[in-house]
Amino acid sequence: MLCRSASSVQLLALPQAGMIPEELLPPGGKVDLFAVHSRLNVEEHRRVVHRDARWVTIVREPTSVFESLYSFYGIARWYSLDVTELKKVPLEVREPAPFLCVGLFSRGCDSFPLLGKRSATRFGSDVSNVCLTPQKLKAFPRFGDIFGKNQMLFDLGFPDDLSEARLRQAIQETDRLFDLVMVAERMDESLVLLRHLLCWSLHDVVVFAKNARREGVRPALDAHTRRTLRELNGADGRLYEHFLAKHQRAVLDFGVRRMAREVAALRSLRERYFEACGVLRVEGHNPFPKFREYSGLVGAYATDSDDEQCQRLSFSEIALLDEARDRQVAFLEKARLSQQKSGSDV
Numbered sequence: 001m002l003c004r005s006a007s008s009v010q011l012l013a014l015p016q017a018g019m020i021p022e023e024l025l026p027p028g029g030k031v032d033l034f035a036v037h038s039r040l041n042v043e044e045h046r047r048v049v050h051r052d053a054r055w056v057t058i059v060r061e062p063t064s065v066f067e068s069l070y071s072f073y074g075i076a077r078w079y080s081l082d083v084t085e086l087k088k089v090p091l092e093v094r095e096p097a098p099f100l101c102v103g104l105f106s107r108g109c110d111s112f113p114l115l116g117k118r119s120a121t122r123f124g125s126d127v128s129n130v131c132l133t134p135q136k137l138k139a140f141p142r143f144g145d146i147f148g149k150n151q152m153l154f155d156l157g158f159p160d161d162l163s164e165a166r167l168r169q170a171i172q173e174t175d176r177l178f179d180l181v182m183v184a185e186r187m188d189e190s191l192v193l194l195r196h197l198l199c200w201s202l203h204d205v206v207v208f209a210k211n212a213r214r215e216g217v218r219p220a221l222d223a224h225t226r227r228t229l230r231e232l233n234g235a236d237g238r239l240y241e242h243f244l245a246k247h248q249r250a251v252l253d254f255g256v257r258r259m260a261r262e263v264a265a266l267r268s269l270r271e272r273y274f275e276a277c278g279v280l281r282v283e284g285h286n287p288f289p290k291f292r293e294y295s296g297l298v299g300a301y302a303t304d305s306d307d308e309q310c311q312r313l314s315f316s317e318i319a320l321l322d323e324a325r326d327r328q329v330a331f332l333e334k335a336r337l338s339q340q341k342s343g344s345d346v
Contacts, residue, residue: 020048024328027335036321040157042177054197055177057156059243060184062236063229065151067221071213075143083219087228089137137232150235160235167235171242181243189251192262196254202262206270208279208301208313210293217297277310279303290319 025031030050038045040057070076070083081089138161142148150160158170174181180197182190191205198204221229230237251259273279282291282300291302293316301314312320 024332026332027339039155042157054179056180056182056194056197057178058182058184058190059152059240062150062152062233062240063221063226064184065236066149066229066233067219069147069151071219073143073147075147078143079140083229084221084225086137086232087224091137091228091231137228149232151233152236152239156239162235167238171239174239175242175246181246183244183247186244186247188263188266189259190247191266192259193247193250193254202266202269205266206273206313208270208274209299210317211298213298273310273313277303277305277307277313279310279314290315292316 025048029048031048032050034045034049067083076082138149140148142154142160146154148154148160153162153167153170154160156170156174162170180190180193182194184190191207194200195202195205280302282288282302288302291300291314293300300316303310303314305311312323315323
């Protein structure tokens with residue numbers, strides 16, 4: 001693989017594969033970096049990345065994943081169930097259970113467009129004007145057809161209700177495809193492994209944590225709720241344990257002491273950037289628009305430095321993506337003009 005500095009690659013950030021307009025693809029139709037949220041479709045992704053691309057993803061402890069998305073997308077409002085109330089709903093039922101128009105979804109059918117005709121049909125009914133509530137937790141429809149149980153496997157392109165044999169196969173397929181599966185709970189170690197995979201420097205993997213809820217904001221989950229969420233996301237649990245074990249083996253292969261030195265160096269470098277950039281941590285409402293996160297519930301940063309690197313490290317996620325997309329469009333326009341000029345000179 002040709003090793004290049006992280007600062008020299010093109011960035012294409014789109015929500016999902018199969019939705020890339022021609023005008024957003026560079027000449028040749030291949031991008032150097034495909035990033036940000038995308039449900040995996042290997043065939044479609046391979047259409048737009050180079051043959052020698054390195055494939056990287058990240059896993060996180062499944063209970064934390066589910067609680068986080070439940071909070072972030074306000075799913076409690078749709079199910080009329082707080083995350084701590086999910087334990088009251090049986091995961092499975094021995095006999096086929098009817099769908100009810102009252103009960104869990106207590107605010108009325110009109111309040112839940114998610115559970116309309118499309119979802120009713122999906123659960124084996126042709127009823128179109130009633131609110132259908134499955135009486136087992138594992139049958140709850142995905143919020144917006146996207147968010148729900150076993151989210152990591154779903155994002156990797158698999159159904160969320162795989163059989164045991166198919167689950168093992170899915171984990172092995174994922175293992176073969178990805179060059180590195182980072183672990184959120186081992187982020188600094190994962191960043192060190194990433195930098196060596198891509199031949200980057202420590203400066204290339206300096207990051208500030210974004211979208212992390214402030215202390216005291218996350219709900220305290222009791223043991224029963226945690227157990228329910230672990231069982232509900234059991235397939236994701238298998239996926240996570242597999243790649244956590246693989247990460248631990250990778251650290252051993254890398255060298256435990258060597259990894260400790262690099263992690264310490266990375267953390268020290270991060271603090272140096274923090275101080276050199278004059279970065280401020282902002283709790284609650286952020287008065288600086290370009291540094292303002294989606295919610296005052298998450299920590300944010302601000303800086304008055306004019307340095308581009310300092311700005312980007314402190315930007316909110318949306319502001320950073322907007323800049324990346326603007327730079328991508330400008331790059332593509334310049335490339336097309338150059339191509340047109342070369343053609344007219346022939």
